[in-house]
Amino acid sequence: MSQASAAPSDPHYSFKLWEQPQKPFRIYGNTYYVGSHGLSAILITSPAGHVLIDATLPENAAMIEANIRALGFRVQDIKLILNTHTHFDHAGAIAALARDSGAQVAASAKSARVLGLGGNDPDDPQRGLVKFYPKVTDVRIVADGETVHAGPLALQMHAMPGHTPGGTGWTWRSCEGNRCLSMVYADSISLLSADNYRYTDPTHSELVAGYRHALGMLAALPCDILLTPHPRDGFFEKAAQIVPGKPNPLIDAQACKSYADEGQHNLEQRVRKEAGA
Numbered sequence: 480m481s482q483a484s485a486a487p488s489d490p491h492y493s494f495k496l497w498e499q500p501q502k503p504f505r506i507y508g509n510t511y512y513v514g515s516h517g518l519s520a521i522l523i524t525s526p527a528g529h530v531l532i533d534a535t536l537p538e539n540a541a542m543i544e545a546n547i548r549a550l551g552f553r554v555q556d557i558k559l560i561l562n563t564h565t566h567f568d569h570a571g572a573i574a575a576l577a578r579d580s581g582a583q584v585a586a587s588a589k590s591a592r593v594l595g596l597g598g599n600d601p602d603d604p605q606r607g608l609v610k611f612y613p614k615v616t617d618v619r620i621v622a623d624g625e626t627v628h629a630g631p632l633a634l635q636m637h638a639m640p641g642h643t644p645g646g647t648g649w650t651w652r653s654c655e656g657n658r659c660l661s662m663v664y665a666d667s668i669s670l671l672s673a674d675n676y677r678y679t680d681p682t683h684s685e686l687v688a689g690y691r692h693a694l695g696m697l698a699a700l701p702c703d704i705l706l707t708p709h710p711r712d713g714f715f716e717k718a719a720q721i722v723p724g725k726p727n728p729l730i731d732a733q734a735c736k737s738y739a740d741e742g743q744h745n746l747e748q749r750v751r752k753e754a755g756a
Contacts, residue, residue, distance in 0.1 A: 497536060497568055503546035504718055507704055507727055508653030510662055512718070513546040515539055518568055519708050521664055522547060523651060527630025528558035531582070532649055532664055533708060534572035537612050543572060544579060557582040558629040563639075563666040563708050564646040565593040565600065567610040574613035584618045585627055587638060589645025591618040602644050604672035604686075621647075639666040639697070641690030641742070648693075650700060660703035663735055667708050668694070668742035670749045678746075679753045690746065694739045702735035 496517025503513045506521075514520035518535040520543050529552060534543055544554045557580040562570050565586075573594065577584050586594060593600040594615035603609065621627055623638040637648040646666040652659045670678060670690075678687055704727075705711075717728040 498539065500542055501546075501715075503550050505550075505721070506653075506706070506718070506729060507660055507662070508655045510651075510653045510704075511550055513543055513550070514710075515542060516715070517709060519664075519706060519710055520546075521706055522550070522552065522557075523632055523634070523653070524552060525630045525632050528632070529556050530559045530561065530629050530632050530634060531557050531576065531580075532561045532634075533563055533569045534560065534576045536568055537571035537575070540572035540575035540579075543576065554580050556580075559627060559632075560584045561627070561634065561636075561647075561649055562586045562590055562594070563648065563664065564643040565590050565598055565603075566605070566643065567598050567612045569708050570594060570598065570615070571610075571612040574615045577615065584615055585621050586618055587623070587636065587645040587647050588620045589640075590643070590647065591620050591645075593643075593645060594618050600643070604643070604670070604676045604678070606676070607673050637693070637696055637700075638689065639668075639693040640686050641693060642667040642669055642671070644686055646693075648697065660730065661701035662704050662706070663697075663700055663702045664706040665697055665735065665738060666693075668738065668745060670745050677753050678749055687746070690742070694742045694746075697742070698736045698739035700735050703732060704729050705731065705734035705738060707738070 499516035501516040505511050509524045511522040513522045514535055520535050521532040523530045547554050560577055560582045597614040598611045621636045626633050626635045634649050634651040639646045639648045648665040650663050653662050720728045
């Protein structure tokens with residue numbers, strides 16, 4: 480999403496937050512936050528290689544790499560880079576991170592095509608508003624429900640179209656001692672668009688059906704900790720209270736269902752708005 484597409488209904492919008500440095504931290508087990516203060520980038524680590532999900536803005540590439548090194552990890556040990564959706568604020572630095580790490584990039588088929596176009600997606604609801612970014616080539620295509628691996632790490636892809644046609648969520652398990660949690664990095668569920676885009680247009684019925692299906696899937700997922708491309712309200716306040724050996728304040732078994740309910744509300748609002756127009 481670009482500055483031109485900012486809307487009062489999007490509480491996460493702020494270029495200053497998108498570029499503001501954020502001290503990296505452990506979320507749970509081998510899962511770490513390495514993004515900026517307004518844009519998530521998630522690192523999952525193992526002795527045999529790491530996985531990075533999202534890379535934020537093109538100009539944030541050095542920040543993400545510095546955050547990874549500050550945690551004691553090597554950028555060159557990233558083996559796989561994944562993406563939620565192909566807007567410049569989440570995919571913009573993927574080309575730089577892939578170059579510097581040598582990692583394989585993997586995405587849904589629709590997202591892989593857009594990454595190769597540098598964000599120039601004719602089917603994007605925000606077409607004409609979002610910025611382009613360095614093209615990402617040699618992208619491995621991942622199917623809905625497929626599990627990708629990097630060493631012992633296993634992450635499952637879940638199709639989440641709506642915000643973009645190729646949007647995806649990712650799930651994995653992270654452990655501390657003998658307690659393992661279900662981690663969910665769900666894609667954005669806002670339905671922002673250019674002024675001339677109508678989700679209720681019959682030509683977009685497949686996208687809306689996919690969005691509805693994604694919300695049902697999300698509500699039913701095993702979900703102990705929910706992460707999103709734009710950190711949700713209260714995320715950093717809760718993260719600041721994480722203390723080893725004590726209950727993790729980010730754990731919320733109802734978070735995914737609540738997020739799905741929010742998405743359903745977004746869709747109902749959008750349908751009413753378009754009917755009124």
